[in-house]
Amino acid sequence: MSTQVAIELKNITKTFGNVVANKDVNLTVNRGEILSILGENGSGKTTLMNMISGIYFPDHGQIFINGEEALIKSPKDAFDYKIGMIHQHFKLVDVFTAAENIVLGLEEKGRYNIKKSTAEIQKICDKYGFDIDLNKKIYEMSVSEKQTVEIVKVLYRGADILILDEPTAVLTPQEIKKLFDVLRNMRKDSKSIIIITHKLNEVLEISDKVSVLRKGEYIGTVQTSEANESILTEMMVGKKIDLNIERSDVEEKADRLLINNMCYVSREGVKVLNHVTFAARSGEILGIAGIAGSGQRELLESIAGLRKLKHGSIIYNNPKNGNQENLRDKTPVEIRELGVRLSFVPEDRLGMGLVGNMDIVDNMMLRSYKKGKGVFLERKGPKDLANKIIDELEVVTPSANTPVRNLSGGNVQKVLVGREIAASPTVLMAAYPVRGLDINSSYLIYNLLNEQKEKGVAVIFVGEDLDVLLELCDRIVVISSGQISGIVDARTTTKEEIGLLMTKTDGGEKNEQ
Amino acid sequence: MSSNNKVHEPLFHVVKRSNIPTWKSWIIRGLSILVALIICGLVTVIMTGENPFEVYGTMIKGAIGTERRIWTLAQNTAILLCVALAVTPAFKMKFWNIGAEGQVLVGGLATAACMIFLGDKLPTWLLFIVMFATSMLAGALWGFIPAFFKANWNTNETLFTLMMNYIAIQIVSYFCYEWSVPKGSGHIGTINGATEAGWLPAIGGKAYLCNILIVAAITVFMYVYLKYSKHGYEISVVGESENTAKYIGINVKKVIVRTMIMSGAICGIVGLLMVSGTDRTLTRDTAGGRGFTAIMVSWLAKFNPIYMIFTALLLVFLQRGAGEISTTFGLNESFSEILTGIIIFFIIGSEFFINYSLKFREKEANK
Numbered sequence: 001m002s003t004q005v006a007i008e009l010k011n012i013t014k015t016f017g018n019v020v021a022n023k024d025v026n027l028t029v030n031r032g033e034i035l036s037i038l039g040e041n042g043s044g045k046t047t048l049m050n051m052i053s054g055i056y057f058p059d060h061g062q063i064f065i066n067g068e069e070a071l072i073k074s075p076k077d078a079f080d081y082k083i084g085m086i087h088q089h090f091k092l093v094d095v096f097t098a099a100e101n102i103v104l105g106l107e108e109k110g111r112y113n114i115k116k117s118t119a120e121i122q123k124i125c126d127k128y129g130f131d132i133d134l135n136k137k138i139y140e141m142s143v144s145e146k147q148t149v150e151i152v153k154v155l156y157r158g159a160d161i162l163i164l165d166e167p168t169a170v171l172t173p174q175e176i177k178k179l180f181d182v183l184r185n186m187r188k189d190s191k192s193i194i195i196i197t198h199k200l201n202e203v204l205e206i207s208d209k210v211s212v213l214r215k216g217e218y219i220g221t222v223q224t225s226e227a228n229e230s231i232l233t234e235m236m237v238g239k240k241i242d243l244n245i246e247r248s249d250v251e252e253k254a255d256r257l258l259i260n261n262m263c264y265v266s267r268e269g270v271k272v273l274n275h276v277t278f279a280a281r282s283g284e285i286l287g288i289a290g291i292a293g294s295g296q297r298e299l300l301e302s303i304a305g306l307r308k309l310k311h312g313s314i315i316y317n318n319p320k321n322g323n324q325e326n327l328r329d330k331t332p333v334e335i336r337e338l339g340v341r342l343s344f345v346p347e348d349r350l351g352m353g354l355v356g357n358m359d360i361v362d363n364m365m366l367r368s369y370k371k372g373k374g375v376f377l378e379r380k381g382p383k384d385l386a387n388k389i390i391d392e393l394e395v396v397t398p399s400a401n402t403p404v405r406n407l408s409g410g411n412v413q414k415v416l417v418g419r420e421i422a423a424s425p426t427v428l429m430a431a432y433p434v435r436g437l438d439i440n441s442s443y444l445i446y447n448l449l450n451e452q453k454e455k456g457v458a459v460i461f462v463g464e465d466l467d468v469l470l471e472l473c474d475r476i477v478v479i480s481s482g483q484i485s486g487i488v489d490a491r492t493t494t495k496e497e498i499g500l501l502m503t504k505t506d507g508g509e510k511n512e513q
Numbered sequence: 514m515s516s517n518n519k520v521h522e523p524l525f526h527v528v529k530r531s532n533i534p535t536w537k538s539w540i541i542r543g544l545s546i547l548v549a550l551i552i553c554g555l556v557t558v559i560m561t562g563e564n565p566f567e568v569y570g571t572m573i574k575g576a577i578g579t580e581r582r583i584w585t586l587a588q589n590t591a592i593l594l595c596v597a598l599a600v601t602p603a604f605k606m607k608f609w610n611i612g613a614e615g616q617v618l619v620g621g622l623a624t625a626a627c628m629i630f631l632g633d634k635l636p637t638w639l640l641f642i643v644m645f646a647t648s649m650l651a652g653a654l655w656g657f658i659p660a661f662f663k664a665n666w667n668t669n670e671t672l673f674t675l676m677m678n679y680i681a682i683q684i685v686s687y688f689c690y691e692w693s694v695p696k697g698s699g700h701i702g703t704i705n706g707a708t709e710a711g712w713l714p715a716i717g718g719k720a721y722l723c724n725i726l727i728v729a730a731i732t733v734f735m736y737v738y739l740k741y742s743k744h745g746y747e748i749s750v751v752g753e754s755e756n757t758a759k760y761i762g763i764n765v766k767k768v769i770v771r772t773m774i775m776s777g778a779i780c781g782i783v784g785l786l787m788v789s790g791t792d793r794t795l796t797r798d799t800a801g802g803r804g805f806t807a808i809m810v811s812w813l814a815k816f817n818p819i820y821m822i823f824t825a826l827l828l829v830f831l832q833r834g835a836g837e838i839s840t841t842f843g844l845n846e847s848f849s850e851i852l853t854g855i856i857i858f859f860i861i862g863s864e865f866f867i868n869y870s871l872k873f874r875e876k877e878a879n880k
Contacts, residue, residue: 016529352760356753358750375742
């Protein structure tokens with residue numbers, strides 16, 4: 001039983017226009033086995049899984065389920081083959097309870113009996129060790145609970161093959177441990193599980209086999225017991241790579257930005273930031289850790305002058321003249337006019353930091369187009385800057401006149417970070433600057449941030465990968481539901497300590513998004 | 514699932530093209546017009562029994578058969594183009610201004626008022642200045658109102674501008690009655706027929722040349738404004754992403770209001786060109802649906818003022834030619850509209866094949 005092949009892919013190929021997303025991919029997963037699919041962003045992992053779950057249809061190749069050829073043309077077909085996918089973005093109805101979401105869309109004979117269904121669902125939960133209140137509404141749930149609902153949903157539908165797309169990206173270390181425990185229980189029950197991820201330590205911890213994709217091509221499969229981090233990285237990137245981030249020490253530090261008692265209330269009346277107080281120092285990388293949606297975005301946007309605060313102050317110490325300026329209630333233009341050199345790399349690169357349909361030159365101009373008198377634009381300076389950034393940061397692009405939308409994620413980020421650094425900032429804020437980037441680009445960005453720090457810039461780095469935060473930052477501010485739950489020294493703290501702080505809530509106040 | 518191995522694979526699927534060479538896209542567009550003409554020919558034969566080649570011949574003759582017709586074609590193209598130029602900055606900003614019709618009408622109303630009440634009181638040069646100023650002001654006001662509400666309270670500009678059209682039509686109807694000659698007839702008739710006061714002058718004996726030159730100047734202005742000015746850049750950024758605009762400190766409200774004022778003002782000029790330069794009168798049909806056709810002109814040209822010359826010309830050519838068919842062959846007026854509709858359908862449809870291609874799944878060798 002344990003060696004029976006559950007699903008097999010043969011020579012699967014999928015192209016989008018000129019882009020080859022998958023080329024001749026071969027995979028097998030046995031019953032009672034956990035397979036990790038490892039690859040950098042853009043290597044075609046999600047596309048491949050979407051073909052198994054019926055969202056795309058392969059151009060070439062075959063899929064065999066339990067030894068028979070299967071033709072999966074829609075998610076419903078996939079479901080008929082007992083394949084269930086848990087997407088990165090949950091597809092749940094917010095105002096329904098967990099149980100209602102789980103039975104939603106199932107065609108059953110007879111009357112709708114939520115009590116009976118709930119009891120059945122509870123049985124599944126007990127069997128695998130899911131810890132969840134089935135009568136809780138989705139909008140009251142944390143990300144981890146929502147994910148649990150999604151997993152239970154596919155199990156309730158009788159899935160034997162489960163696909164999880166980056167399930168750990170949004171979880172704390174403690175939640176990841178819990179997730180891995182239930183996955184192991186499922187494996188014992190001879191379910192087949194495919195996990196998409198790019199985190200090496202997790203791959204090694206949970207899976208039996210690892211299949212590696214690189215740029216859409218199938219590189220190979222190794223038994224986890226025979227693998228280690230450096231072997232997997234080499235397979236993933238195609239060359240050996242040094243995985244250490246250098247952290248330098250800057251002697252002279254000064255408080256550059258003092259955030260005092262910052263409170264922000266969203267338009268819906270939710271307290272998103274609650275009495276936030278911390279200082280960002282020059283010559284230091286200040287990390288901000290927290291579960292996604294804990295107020296990180298609002299925090300940075302408030303500092304950048306994009307949101308109106310309810311309380312608090314943002315004091316900037318100008319290193320040139322020693323003046324103190326309160327940036328609260330100032331627009332981005334007013335902040336710039338005060339001589340405050342504040343650069344901001346927002347998490348939404350193409351929706352906020354850059355304009356996707358404009359070319360690199362015009363995107364450089366975003367920061368500088370108002371310079372100079374007269375009504376006409378001056379494109380010479382931005383053009384030189386664009387060429388300089390393309391040169392220095394090795395941006396892969398046909399020319400400086402290519403719309404940034406056509407560039408890959410890493411190159412888009414190089415353009416954005418390059419532009420923000422070119423303004424020679426004294427404060428540099430970067431939100432998730434390596435999200436979606438390949439390993440090489442990520443390390444380039446880390447190096448750029450370190451360089452800025454050594455120049456005496458106060459760097460604020462919002463990150464999601466705790467390992468990176470621990471290696472890169474000097475101090476880490478942990479934010480939980482809009483409140484600061486701790487400020488720790490990155491050199492001495494542990495992942496577990498930060499994980500606990502991330503979920504700590506004062507007075508039980510709950511915040512969603 | 515049928516485990517029977519008779520598998521039905523999807524025949525083809527639609528794939529987005531990443532990029533397409535310009536010449537290829539023009540071949541697709543050309544082919545689409547060719548197919549449209551063939552279908553139109555078939556429809557003509559089936560519905561009327563006429564020889565399609567004769568029909569097309571008539572169409573061309575109707576559009577450019579005589580010198581007079583060529584001038585009319587150019588005039589109509591210029592007016593349509595001008596409305597398209599007016600709506601373009603708004604559309605580039607993703608402000609769905611479908612109120613050009615009303616903005617043109619109020620511009621025409623202001624012009625007519627100047628001609629009627631000031632025609633014999635002001636020297637010609639001053640009269641023209643006042644006419645231009647008031648018509649632009651009226652159009653600008655009609656553009657400003659929805660923009661102001663959009664900027665401050667995020668009202669829906671599509672509904673708002675549409676409603677403004679009806680208000681403009683009713684106001685114009687009212688004044689058509691008020692100023693009608695003879696009183697009570699409901700028609701204003703030719704304004705200042707005897708003195709020709711406030712008539713845009715014929716240049717070199719060509720009645721419409723003045724209109725065409727004004728529109729040509731506006732075309733160049735708009736091209737430069739959108740591409741090389743700081744304002745034009747702000748419009749593009751706001752249109753692409755309001756978040757980016759805020760991030761770099763563009764005052765989004767100001768840009769919306771400013772752009773709509775300009776958009777309305779240019780529509781006001783169109784009203785002037787129609788009343789003072791073409792019809793010499795004002796009716797509730799002065800805008801003639803151009804406020805809506807212009808949107809198509811602008812979109813087909815992808816907001817490029819130079820391309821708009823050709824898209825405007827194409828649409829006017831079809832309209833004029835189709836009109837001729839119905840008179841020559843004694844066909845119903847609607848028949849020409851059917852033909853125009855078919856052709857436009859294919860032109861717009863061709864954009865799908867420029868952006869996407871169909872891909873057929875290759876058969877498995879080992880199956």
